[in-house]
Amino acid sequence: MYYSIRSLLLTLGLSLSMNAAFSQQDQRRDIDFQAMEPFQVFDNLYFVGIKAVASYVIETSAGLILIDTLDGFEGFTDHLLDNIREVGLDPNDIEYVFILQAHRDHYGGARELQSQLNAVFGSAEEDWQVIEDNLGDQAPRRDMVLRDGRSLTLGDTTIHFEHTPGHTPGTTSLQFSVFDDGTEHLAYFHGGSALRTDEPEAIQIFIDDLARIKTIPNIEVQIINHHDIHATGADDLFTRAERLQNRQPGEPHPWVAPNEFQRWLDELIADSYERLAQAQ
Template sequence: MPLGQSVPSRRTLLATAALLPLAGRPAEAAAATAPKRAQRYYDRAAALAGADPVLKALVKALAPGLTMPEPTPLRPLRTFDDVAVLGNSFIQATALFTAEGIVLVDAMGSPDEAEKIIVPGLRAVGADPAQIKYVVVAHGHADHFGGAQFLADRYGARVMMSRTDWNLIAAERPANAPKRDLEIADGQKLTLGGTTIAFHHTPGHTPGTVSPIFPVHWKGRRHTAMLWGGTNPPAATADKRTSLASVLAFAATMRRAGVEVELNNHGGVDHGLARIEQLRAGTTGAANPFVIGRARAQRFMKVMEVMLRGRIAQDQETAAG
């Protein structure tokens, strides 16, 4: 593996092994043996997705029985004038550049990844890692917070997470957990250098998952973006219902905010890795493939809703025998 890249730990891989699409076969194959009521939801989600590659990827990512391919290096890239993506094919950190510093959403899985991927990645896109002011941890899994304390110690960055997920990692005491710092309240706003980020609690993936909404610019034009904080459905049916409620509530919040840009911290679930490479290659011309428009952004959330309903139905039908 090239210098500056590292492989997630076995613990990280096992904890999140269901995040990316099936290797070598479509998600429909994974759902082929689903009970009839659940299958109707999966079929409806596939119909909603149609030929849209972003929505089709989401259907596959949310289907039951997924496995994860090996992570591969990802060259850092500015996906917007003021946003860069850093990481590997498994997990990505998102850097938002402001006039007064950097807000980093997620910090990968370890101090080593922070030092060898995030730090040089920021320099590669023309940014100074010493300008990281805040590290926002979208949820309390190790692949998202593992490098946070390293960045806090080296650059004085403040680490932000929901109270619920601070409590989660305090109870579990995982390796590389950051020291408890700033708590994110539901609806809280953070303003840095004239850029305001609104944080919304979207529990389900973890009890304290957070999804931000913030402005981005592409070729000088302002757009409104969201970053969904945790995609993989949790194991418990009750937690899947919590995820469903979060999807419905956040879709309404997105509608009110006029969200037209869809981002994710696992680019394998939303065709994000392919879109990064399209931008890198310049095959989209002046368009940015992450600007999907308000209607498609709502359809994205609808597909997620229907797939979660299918997963809940499958749990119920399996439990009923």
């Protein structure tokens, strides 16, 4: 009797946890679950992503730049385009789409977007290779290769590209200016900050890049691609968005937090050195 109840409970527990695993999978693919209201972050920057992953539009005087394309699951691309319209922008004005890392939640929507937009799609060489290896003849068209140290100017806006591998082999990070009611702030967008390699040399390159990013003068704003990538104890993306929404006149913009960005880099460097020690 004891055993049968115990095994019944075990079976129940197992099926409950299996259900939880299934529903997490389902939630990842479920646009109704994932849907987020888009919002304006700065004069020229909009969040148009979903719960699980960000996508942003940078507005310039000569058109729009879309950063990352969400996963390609059913309904996701429509939601992305709806979000862009909802903040008052026209997806037909998208001139460039930059894919910052070769994971599906960032590039999965690219091919469908290419069928709907007349835009130039760019990613780093190494990540184009990953995308093309993963998707074969279903891969999105490769229009442009983002190279370390290069910049692109569209109208009044210049985006600076940096090769920051470690999450994927071709992770691209961006530097660009954001404007808060006309006041300029320099932003840094790390394209993939979770280390995904155990190769000591690759970890060292990741650390060296972070140390170099720390020395870039005047970075005041951190842009993130998943909601919880901030320094320990800092608010997450959506809590911060609420703070922005409730901001009173004269209060600082919640994204303008240079010390927090430096602290985030320090924590990531320390974590990465621990990984390096384990890898050696």
